[in-house]
Amino acid sequence: MIELNNIFKYYNPGLVTENCVFHNFNLKVDDHEFVSVIGSNGSGKTTMLNIICGSIDIDHGNIFLDGRDISKEPEYRRMYRIGRVYQNPAMGTCPSMNIIENMALAENKNKRFGLARLIDKKKIDFYREELKKLGLGLEDKVYVPVGSLSGGQRQAISLLMTTMSEIDFLILDEHTAALDPKTADIIMELTNKLVKEKNLTSIMVTHNLRYAVEYGSRLIMMHQGEAIIDKKGEDKKNMNVQDILQKFTEISIELGN
């Protein structure tokens, strides 16, 4: 369970450029929920993810992970139980290392990085099997440096890597935004499969309204640091892209654009 309680976040406090992102923001995500988050630029979606993961500090409020207050914990420690895939496919992998090395690193997450050898030759077949499941033909490229693979391939590897260790939460930060439509579909399908398989509690920020409607068990639309739509269960199933577009238009008119 992820809980955000009374979150306050200002950028550049005290300056002319002061910008309030969150003013008393609250959110509760239940176990095994798959939340899609949409909203226009600057609505606070990515800031929310950064706040959960600890990439940025909050001015006031508390963050709970399964009832434990993690507001003061550093980012790397929160990552023990959280997996994260970024918009930029380069963020999830080490470009100069090959696929095997990257996967071995990911598999060692939350374990000791001591003086034992990282690459276990016996594991290579297992890594190949896992890659085969992606259906991208990567099992034949295991010794290629990840930096020379395409964005879609890298993102697929990043996604696989985040789910190779025991995590409970998955944070997806516009992870299909930098990919072409076809690859994006493949990655999205893959995400859904992995989330279901591992029974992860997930939050996905996306600009693709179709994904937001089709995937996930709950849909949130953010606007000026607030959740202006929050639907789950049957309500969520009855939503369609048109409804959301309608809402976007309403907001635009309100703001006078």
Next chain:
Amino acid sequence: MQLLIGVLEEGFIYALVSFGAYITFKILDFPDMTVDGSFPFGMCITAVMIINKVNPFITLPVSFLAGCVAGTITGLIHVRLKVRDLLSGIIVMTSLYSINLRIAGRANLPIFQQPSIFKMIPFANRDTLLGHLKVAIILLVIVIILKVLLDLYLETKSGYLLRSVGDNETLVTTLGKNKENVKVLGLALANGFAALAGSIYAQHRGFFEISSGTGTLVIAVANVIIGLQLMNAFRNMKPTTSVILGSIIYRACIGFALFLGMPSSDLKIITAALLLIVIVLNTKKYKKLVK
């Protein structure tokens, strides 16, 4: 012949510093000026210990650890106090200058008459060719041992984590590891190598001299860049091997310049010019690749 052996000897000693520079400059992408202080730090500690009748072999691990401490301080200044990488190194380097003077008591300490690791290893008659090569061979053995150790280390989980920090910091955080600690570890190792090289250098030359550290980083970085350029030509060469070769080639260039009759006071400008040439060639080649 004498010149050639000299080139090899100096090449091997500076190869050790270059192992450190490989870690900081190449893996961590951290221009670590601390080595200009930790190299003479190793020299100074060694000279003082040997004068106080400590076994010369003991000076090696002690210098290494002392270097690690210097590197750790640079690392902590950088990650905890958020001082920029270059400046944190300069701060520690500057303070080491005074520390070295304190420890030694003066700006130079001769230890020609004292025992050294080279004198302690009795092998080969002085008159034979092997006898002449003795020092170079001992240095080669030391370099090879450390190269193998470093290679093995870089294959371990900890070694891979070190490599990931330079490659993609975000991934290290995602793996649930504190990237700051990993950086400090890298700096500690690198300066350990520099101080160890200093210790061996002091025993080889038979003195400690306060200004011997000036330009250490530049030399080490030049060695690394020359070496890695070579690696491009030979695909399967380990980076550590190329760094050793780079170090020898660099020394050979310096030796050649001296052979041509340049005064040794010009050495630093030769070093600087050589480094500039290598870097420029490097970027030109890179541009070609990008096109």
